[in-house]
Amino acid sequence: MNDILEPGMIVRHPGQPDWGLGQVQSKIGSKITVNFEQAGKVVFDGREVTLQPVFDV
Template identity: 45%
Template sequence: MAFGMVPGAWVRLPGRPDWGVGQIQSAVDNRVTVMFEHGGKQLIRTDVVNLEATEPPTSPGA
C-alpha cells in the first residue's frame, strides 16, 4: 500500500479531474476504495494508477 493511503485521507486521481476530491474509505494491499465528490464510490488499484494526496475540500463560505 502506498504511503498515506489510509481511511480518511483525501486524494485526487490525476487521470480523472472531473471526479473531484475523494476520501479513502478502505485500503487493503493495492486496492483502495474512494468516495469521490463527482465520481461516486470507486475501487482504485494503486499498482495500476497513482492517487495524489490532497487537502479536504472547503465548504462554500468557509
Template identity: 55%
Template sequence: MPHAPLQTEFAPGQWVSHPQHPEWGAGQVQSVVGHRVTVNFEHRGKVLINAALVALDIQP
C-alpha cells in the same frame, strides 16, 4: 522468489484526487486492503482503485 506485500501510503479518511480524472473532484479514502483502495469521489461516487497501477495524489 516471493514478493513482499505491497504497502500503500493511503489510510481511511485521507483525501486524494485521481490524476487522470480531475472531473471526479476530491475523494475520501474509505478502505485500504493491500493495493486496493476504495475512494468516494465528490462527482463520481465510490471507485475501487488499484494503487499498484494508479498513483493517486494525496491532498493537503
C-alpha cells in the same frame, strides 16, 4: 505514493480531475476504495493508479 494512504485521507485522481476530491474509504493490500464528489465510490488497484494526496483542504 499510495503506501501513505489511510482511510479518511483526501485524494485526487490525476487522470480524472472532473471527479473532484475523494475520501479514502479503505485500503487492503493494493486495493483502494475512494468515494469521489462527482464519481461516487470507485475501487482501484494501487499498482495501476497513483492517487495524489491533498493536504490543504
